[in-house]
Amino acid sequence: MKTRILILMMIACTALAAPAQNRVQDTFLGCRLGEDFRSVSNSERWYGRGVSTSFSKQDGYFSVDAGLGAGIVFGGQIWRECRYYFSDLDVLYKVRFYTNYSYEEAARARYRTVLKNLDARYPKRSGIERTVTDDWEKDMLESVTFTDSKGRSCRIELKYKPSVNRCMYYYVIIYYTDEKLLTGRNPQYMEEL
DSSP states (O other): OOHHHHHHHHHHHHHHSOOOOSSSEEETEEETOOOOOHHHHHHHHTTTOOOOOEETTTTEEEEOOOSSSSSSEETTTTEEEEEEEOOOOSSSEEEEEEEEEHHHHHHHHHHHHHHHHHHHHHHGGGOOEEEEEHHHHHHHHHEEEEEEEEEEEEEEEEEEOTTOOOOOOOOEEEEEGGGGGGGGGOOOGGTTO
């Protein structure tokens, strides 16, 4: 009897674990890479979710932020903002989630937690390539990028940089990108926070 209970508990725990993937995720808050701007920015899609939205057609993004709400939940974490980036043909090719911290310890704890979840989702044996960059001493940047066989990538970053209002923050940022969907976008606009 105890053996059966133990086996059932192990099966339940295994079912709750994030399933390993052999490709990088392509859907975020109901929006899929490759969708057009009009579909993603449709106000009816976001109505009643407790978020505020904005967009910059010139800079090629549509933004969903927490506004006065508690935050945007994605991957079991709460984020400050989700930004959708579009090609010149109005095709969604990149999604970014970020949150910022005043203290390095809090940012590092969040970074490690999200990275641990990504390592479980994209383990080495899945065929997804894992690349690490550690330029903390030089550029105040650490990152890990997961790239699948079709070129789609997921990149998590920890960086220290000024915000738009010139205050210095530690940022935890996660990007999902499919570069094949990008056509001619000017890169100077892509990385602004």
